[in-house]
Amino acid sequence: MDPRELRYAESHEWVFEKDGIATVGITDFAAARLGDIVFLELVSVGSKVKQFEKLGELESVKAVAVIFSPLSGEVVAVNEALKEEPDLVRKDPFGESWLVKLTADDVSELNNLMSFQEYQEFISRQEG
């Protein structure tokens, strides 16, 4: 996935929407900051979530991070490979290590999210 084509939440999730199906993951910035990821818990397939509601939890050695859904919709797939090896999230956050796919109820919600450029500025402010 090309990071420049994604939309971003302030809580460091990305989303890629195509034909009404939204793929969700966390950003490389967030993954690097979490460190070794040891546990991942995601809502199950069929769950309905609202935008910015809890989608699951990631735990690293040092911290627990809540994952929020960047869009509203129904979960149609979760990345099973990550259940076995949650640390894969860090390896390829924009590709193999997506977290869930959901049906996008309302694509206009994408306007509540940041563009790549905006997200870059957002994290550089955070770092500074």
Next chain:
Amino acid sequence: MQKDLITMKRTPLYQEHIKLAANMIEFCGWEMPLNYASGIFQEHLATRKFGGLFDLSHMGRLLISGEDALPFLQYVLTNNVEALEPGQAQYTIISNESGGAVDDAYLYRINHQQYMLVVNAANTEKDWQWLQERKERFRAVVLEDRTAAIAMLALQGPRSKAVLETVLGGDGLRLPGPTRNTITTVEIFGTKVPIARTGYTGEPIGFELFPPAEIAVPLWNTLLEIGAREGVVAVGLGARDTLRLEANLPLYGHELGNDGEGKEIPLFSGRLAGNCISFARNKGYYIGREALANQFEEVKLRLQGLLDKPKADQLVPRMIMPVAVLGDGVARAGCEVYLNGALVGRVTSGTVVPFWRVEGKGVASKPGAQSGKRAICLAYLDADLKEGQELLISVRDRQLPAMVVSRHLGSEAAPYARPILVEDQDKAVASGARKTLEGLAHSLVRKTLDNARWRQRATINLIPSEQTPSPLVRLLSISDPAGRYAEHRIVKALGEVETYYYQGTRFIAEVEEELAEQMRDFLGCSQVETRPISGQMANTAVFSGLLEYLNRVDRTAEPRRFRSVMNHFIGMGGHLSSQPMGALRDYVAISPLTGRPAVVNFPWSLDNPWQIDLDRTAQLIAEHKPELIILGKSAVLHREPVSEIALMIAGMRPRPTLMYDTAHVFGLLGPYFQQPLEEGADIITASTHKTFFGTQRGIIASNMSKGTDAFELWEAIVRRIFPGSVSNHHLGTLLGLLMATYEMNAFKDEYQRQVIANAKAFALALKECGFRVEGDPGIDFTETHQVILRFDYAKGIEVAHRLEANNIVVNYQAIPGDETFTASSGVRMGVQEMTRFGMTEPDFQELAGYMADIVLAGRDCPETISRFRSRFTEMKYCLSEEQATPLIEALLAHF
């Protein structure tokens, strides 16, 4: 993330962390590396398999000196500072009046004048204030905060010693240890650097270094560069925390200080309390003593099952326990723990840690190629919970199953710390298919024959503590008096004769008398006791008899133990049986000064660790006034300095008893080796089956003749054998021993000369072949039957297994510098058994060549060794086969 860079402190190694792309965080006001590029897990794993280098310069380092340093430290710390000799360190607590922790700390006694206290970074300022305020009542205490001037690095893990040895130019004996909690000052880059055997990772091998801040950067880079060749990596605070958690080590703010509910955690809730809180007499009053003594009383009552106070009134209602998470998830500090729906405590520290799956079995096991992860924690739980108790931990909206375990990590088998997994803790026993008695007998006999053929015909046996007795001796040992009883003692009222309790003992009485006569002849002494059935039993009886003698003045009083004993350190070849962990345990007092068994080890000479340093021995004897001095070793290359020590103690009142456990060298006693009783030993003990000709028994001998003051002591020792130790003294092997002693007395001269000549020839040939032979080249490395080889660190085990696969049987041996037997770098061999099978100097030279092929050139040749052995199968230094055969046949006919 907090970014208040202006006020954050930096260690001298800050720039190095940046160069290593560390993930820097704020920690207690310091800007520190949480982890480096490879991440917390990789750093944790690298430390366990190879080693980790830590910057700990953020921790507080306080120096304490001045005339009143000792009373001041005794007042503010819980451990007994007087137990610290210069060069030692101890874990300790800065306690408050209520028996809780102001902080936990490590105290190092760098030299006679100076102590260093290392405290937590989080508490340095608080501790400083606390100590300043309490220093006022002492006249002459100098307290200095040297945190900025002295850096602190830790190098922990299996390869840490090798790395430091390289830095020191190959001289590993300059390092502290091999025991933990030791500290020495070495020179690095022309600067004095204290190095301690301490750490916070659970690694059995680990060092902490205290260089001046100016050389912190070059030292860090040197350690990292040399370490990189061994797999050592830089490790940040993240893995420091996972390593300490896995090792069940407390962290202030979690397991010490306040619990999650704002209540203070009493110190006796912690596992280490028993080791770091002293109530010794010389400790005197200290802050919190009374509260701690009350906690201790309650803990003791609980252990005895006598505590009946309601929970609410208990001083130590909860204990810190290691808990393994069994379900899928992670328990964190603060999570509540439930049993049957009731809250029983909280997690104090918890996360997921990685571990190496262990490959191989027993001493050959080590971290394998596969790693795993597990969620573990420490929890502050109801003190009545026991190991194995299953619990539920509440993690947000889920209940995780968990179990109280004994520990998460095993650190006692250096060089590796091994994970202890829940799956290992409860193994089912496999039940074999039942066989008939006849089937079982056939299988057992077949296996016995296989083993006998291998050990007697196909292998070269070089275990220095073993011997094959002659065929006649072996057969006599299982002939009739075997299986019988012959208890006897001298009854004075009956005219001082040996009085037997049973009938049918005429023959064995004769045998026993004759054996004593033959043994007195062998040793040239007046007293022997032949009934102990092992050397260790002989030692126990001597310890017990000597105490009975010392306590004789008032038999109505509680008998006391030895106030002080001098012996050989086990890591320097000392016998197990003269250690507090062995036969000495119940006989030596706990020193009121140190709280440890009152044992002083012989100092060894720095240019030859296999020999006693006599000057320092004299000083130690004068200082400690041991009541018992025990010579004799199980890794032994030299004569013991019996006459020198006898001279040192000759004028002492009361004079210590000088005992020599001659176990290994008993068969060598005589003009070619040494004659301890003539040289001034009061008493010798031995086993009769190492260099002597078998059977497997023990013996005690002395010149404490009737009519001398010492005879009373001898009588006490004899009483501690019977009725004190044996009622059945194994009559068969007693008979066998008589035959063996006949053989020894007939062949003593040529056998003893040949054993020592063979050992020297073997040592020289091994050296020639390129082996590192331990000992003094000036005496051809050995004066005994033993030859000891040194290999790379902890490689002795591998070499011993490799030789066994090639039909050469030796034993791996911890040698000076090794922490414990699982880290053995040496191989110990004895030539006595193969000498009996007729090997002479050229044969041992040939054997050295084969060993070089196998070990140094890596060529396997088990068949060559078996063929070589087949040349030496007839027992020498006894009756010839021709002479013995009719006797053997006659014995077998009456079986």
